[in-house]
Amino acid sequence: MNSDDSLRPGLRYREKLWPGWWLWVVAVGIGASVSIAFFPVGVLYGVIALVVGIALCVAALLATTPTVEVSDEELRVGRARIAHQDLGRAAAHRGDAAREQLGPGFDARSYQCIRGWIDAVITVEVSDPQDPTPYWLFSTRHPQTLLAALGSQEPVHEAGVSISQN
Numbered sequence: 001m002n003s004d005d006s007l008r009p010g011l012r013y014r015e016k017l018w019p020g021w022w023l024w025v026v027a028v029g030i031g032a033s034v035s036i037a038f039f040p041v042g043v044l045y046g047v048i049a050l051v052v053g054i055a056l057c058v059a060a061l062l063a064t065t066p067t068v069e070v071s072d073e074e075l076r077v078g079r080a081r082i083a084h085q086d087l088g089r090a091a092a093h094r095g096d097a098a099r100e101q102l103g104p105g106f107d108a109r110s111y112q113c114i115r116g117w118i119d120a121v122i123t124v125e126v127s128d129p130q131d132p133t134p135y136w137l138f139s140t141r142h143p144q145t146l147l148a149a150l151g152s153q154e155p156v157h158e159a160g161v162s163i164s165q166n
Contacts, residue, residue, distance in 0.1 A: 024061065030057050089152070112138065
């Protein structure tokens, strides 16, 4: 289980894919830059615009931060959900292996929830023959823990390996 103490019964893993520190700095900078247009009108208007601009940018980051959850019934990544019985092989990739998944090994039909500031990715095959999506590809900061929650014993791959390889 992840170190999150708010795990519900039946929830094996939960992770928020928080933005990197530099995105928070950029959000504050962009939010603060809104105030430039209001300071010439008045300092009070500038300060209000500064606070509102920063609050809106931070709120946007918070609202767009996806969650990865593995429960007894399903895998949820962002808004997408899939039942365990529809999942196939799961593999984790880091470094060159992750770049392989995101580049030459990438299948555009896959479901993706990628965060560029997170190095590791997980690929999970979709075994449902009615689903046109071959696999899910998503970021995680804790690939080994997530694999364990999915019931996979595979190590985290560091060299290029495709989910379709055995």
